[in-house]
């Protein structure tokens with residue numbers, strides 16, 4: 058089973074909302090081949106996403122809402138029409154944002170209630186938090202009611218703790234270590250701090266060694282270099298945390314098929330170049346989907362289509 062643990066909605070309405078959100082801040086992104094694209098420029102209808110998944114052999118894709126889009130829209134556009142194919146994570150904003158998209162000082166009670174309702178009534182599987190994008194710290198007391206909610210409902214959290222080329226991001230809140238205290242306060246909660254913590258991969262991997270419910274994914278890191286991805290996977294294996302590393306794409310690790318081929322074959326080419334032992338089939342299957350089943354709390358038998 059192949060699960061893309063980290064992707065976003067690209068339907069026209071979501072893209073327009075995200076474009077408005079991002080266009081307030083000059084930002085451009087770079088493809089691996091050197092093409093520069095606008096962050097809001099990627100539009101793909103849900104049926105095209107399904108086609109892309111089918112062509113690449115992806116069984117399920119986790120759609121992460123990036124705060125600005127109503128969860129209801131993700132439900133109507135992705136979850137309801139394609140049950141079993143798309144898995145939803147709420148866009149959760151613990152602090153109220155001002156007109157510039159940055160946080161002011163109030164706790165976002167409305168969003169907390171919407172997050173709870175989206176999980177309990179609309180079937181969202183987990184919660185997405187973006188501290189650095191919304192200029193708050195992962196240890197801010199206003200975030201704790203969201204952690205507590207996830208713990209109560211036994212759902213996982215994906216929280217962006219990594220660098221990004223997006224211009225307005227507050228990097229002082231982006232380092233994985235900024236979330237360290239939270240792992241002590243919620244030891245049983247499953248967290249995915251994605252992108253292998255790029256460019257602080259070693260920091261994140263050291264946290265994973267200590268915290269058995271901490272996961273990561275390789276989305277976006279492909280954008281910064283496939284060789285770097287392979288080397289990080291080797292380090293993760295050396296540290297004994299490879300069974301908690303998951304495959305994901307984000308918008309720019311595309312074509313998806315290329316990234317899957319890279320996991321299936323390319324990482325072993327890099328391992329050979331580095332004089333490292335090859336990744337086993339079990340290890341590769343774990344990265345591609347087995348680990349995501351565990352992280353998402355899905356039963357491998359009933360998850361099959």
Ligand SMILES: [Zn+2]
Nearest residue numbers: 063065121307
């Ligand atoms: Zn993402």
